[in-house]
Amino acid sequence: MECVFSNNKLFINGYVMVKNKVRENRYNWECEKRVHRKNAETTENCSARATTDCVNGVHTLCGTPTDHNHAPEAHRATVIDFRTNIKKRAHSTRDKPSQILQEVISNIPLSIQPYLPRPEAVRKIIKRKRRKCLPAEPTNLEEINIPISLRNTFAGELFLLREIELILSGEPKLRQHPKYAARKKRLNNIIDDKCNRTIIDFLKGIAYNIKL
């Protein structure tokens, strides 16, 4: 009896078994079509079970699995592999969904391709996976946590580090260069002192500071 463990599932002769209970090395599996919810609206509910012993990641069947109430589906293992590979590429690359689909589908035999999810469903799988990997949306400045991967330029240098640090430390904007800050202060003093100066003195003061 062919028994293959892959993607956390057990494939036995075209049937897919999912993990139920694990005690030490002994694994209890049940058919993926088993329905746990009471009064679930489905006609498919298979109660087939299997047991394996796992040694160094290799599963060996203990006894004979109980019978299924449906036909085996030889393509299921490949379809599950397909979904896993789509999710892996969605996570590890920034490729467009059409590109990911094209690459992953190229390894699938033509006879199994009709059983694969439609392109629109694949796009949704990719979108969901990428959304799950995004950091939580911040509700205030303190919560902004920019992932390290987004702080680097392609050359590996820190990008906008100073600006990011200032924002995170609560500074509203970049500090002004001391030279300009001092000039602004002198101009303000001249404007405040306007009534104590003649118009010529006032304009001279302004002109002198703008020239600097």
Ligand SMILES: [Zn+2]
């Ligand atoms: Zn079954």
